[in-house]
Amino acid sequence: MKFFVDTADTAEITELAATGLLDGVTTNPSLVHKAGRDFKEVVAEICHIVHGPVSAEVIALDHEGMMREAEVLRKIADHVCIKVPLTIDGLKTCKKLSADGTMVNVTLCFSANQALLAAKAGATFISPFVGRHDDNGFDGMSLIEDIRLIYDNYAFHTEILVASIRHPIHVLQSAKIGADVATMPPSVIKGLFKHVLTDKGIEGFLADWEKTGQSI
């Protein structure tokens, strides 16, 4: 499973990229607002740090406007992935950009039928939002299971990018279902490394090593 980080904070991206485990980045207008930086400038900087897909979202709601914005964004770097909302105009834009060989991430997916439409429109990634699903009393992970089943039934190439991840259990469940990508806030990625028994084990080994009086 690929790991993307869901942030526009370049300091956090640089830190995580140094692990060698980061495969891409997703941003959205709220994350850009949080970063407090110029959108195009921050996307360009992210593209220098990470060489996998970097999602940058259009703001326009109509097809022509989306195409205009996509034109600007895809010029930033070859690995910019245009993020469009799951609407009729978003999928029209997806179909056109995909046919041109541009990567497209279809975002704000909340049903398996929507995911089916995105795959038919040639999306590179479909982003089902599991956390927001859970927040509203639905089962986010069962949505991922349904999409996996449908995509496998028809051998669609669209990758399932699990979004709106809130905690490491979402990551574990995504991996068990066979999702292609998980995009996570930096705190969740860091949380994956942690286990109380790992820390305790290191502590015990170091204390005993100290007693040997040796060095390596």
Ligand code: E4P
């Ligand atoms: C994905 O691409 C989105 O940016 C993101 O995962 C949304 O997550 P949220 O529900 O935590 O805002």
